[in-house]
Amino acid sequence: MLVELFFLSGCQNDCGYPTQMSPQQLQKLVFVTGNKNKLLEVQDILKGTVDLVSHSLDLPELQGTPEDIAAEKCKIAANMLQGPCITEDTCLCYNALNGLPGPYIKWFMQSVGHEGLNKLLAGYEDKSAYALCTFALSKGPGHEPIIFDGRTPGKIVPARGPTHFGWDAVFQPDGFNETYAEMDKDIKNTISHRYRALEKLKAYLASQQE
Known part of the structure; x- marks a missing residue:
């Protein structure tokens, strides 16, 4: 499975990654992803x-x-790299389905598409949902990952806007009349689940440089 993963740069070991984090190393991150x-x-x-x-x-x-998935992925990655790393996982959670599809949204999206994501709620009056992003930071092998999550509430709607970025076209955040896909990126990047998780991560990284 291809997942998104951050590696902290500045390593002196065989893998090319640092075994310990320093303020200088925290200034540069490698994001491992196939999703441009x-x-x-x-x-x-x-x-x-x-x-x-x-x-x-x-x-x-x-x-x-x-949280379990994010932590375990981070542990595996840290062991593979023999160094610190950060992983990211994204979920789309339907309240009527007790949080599903959740962490499996990528596979639901690939299997049934935007129309299928709507049909999952065809028998439910409750169309509310929330987008969840979870980052996990490991300082290296043997370290328990630190979790940073962000959540944005909204609802599931028929697809509107560009359809090239996953399920963004069917998720309309609360307080807005646009789906994620229709939003100006500068607006989305100040209210999204990923933004909220990254704000927590940034605060932690800043605290490590004090």
């Missing part, structure tokens, strides 16, 4: 905080709660 849209969004949100470059990595498929 997500890369651009994260770069925009972290602009002025850290330098971001992209790379990709395959990790095994996992199941469980969003």
Whole structure:
């Protein structure tokens, strides 16, 4: 499974990654992803905080709660790299379905598309949902990952706007008349689930440099 993953740069070991984090190393991150849209969004949100470059990595498929999946992926990645890393997982959770599709939204999206995501709620009056982003930071092998999550409430609607960025076209955040896909990126990047998780991550990274 291809997942999104940050590696902290500045390593002196065989893998090319640091075994311990320093203030200097926290200034540069490598985002491992095959999703160029997500890369651009994260770069925009972290602009002025850290330098971001992209790379990709395959990790095994996992199941469980969003936090369990994020933590386990981060542990596996840290062990593979023998160094610190940060992983990211994104969920779309329907309240009527007790949080599903949740962490499996990517596979639902690939299987049934935007129309299918709407049909999942065809028998329910409650169309409310929330977008959830979870980052997990490991300081290296043997370290328990630190979790940073962000949540944006909204509802599921028929697809509107560009359809090239996952399920954005069917999610309309509360307080807005536009779906994520229809929004100006500068607006989305100040209210999205990813933005809220990254704000917590940025605060933590800043605290490590004090």
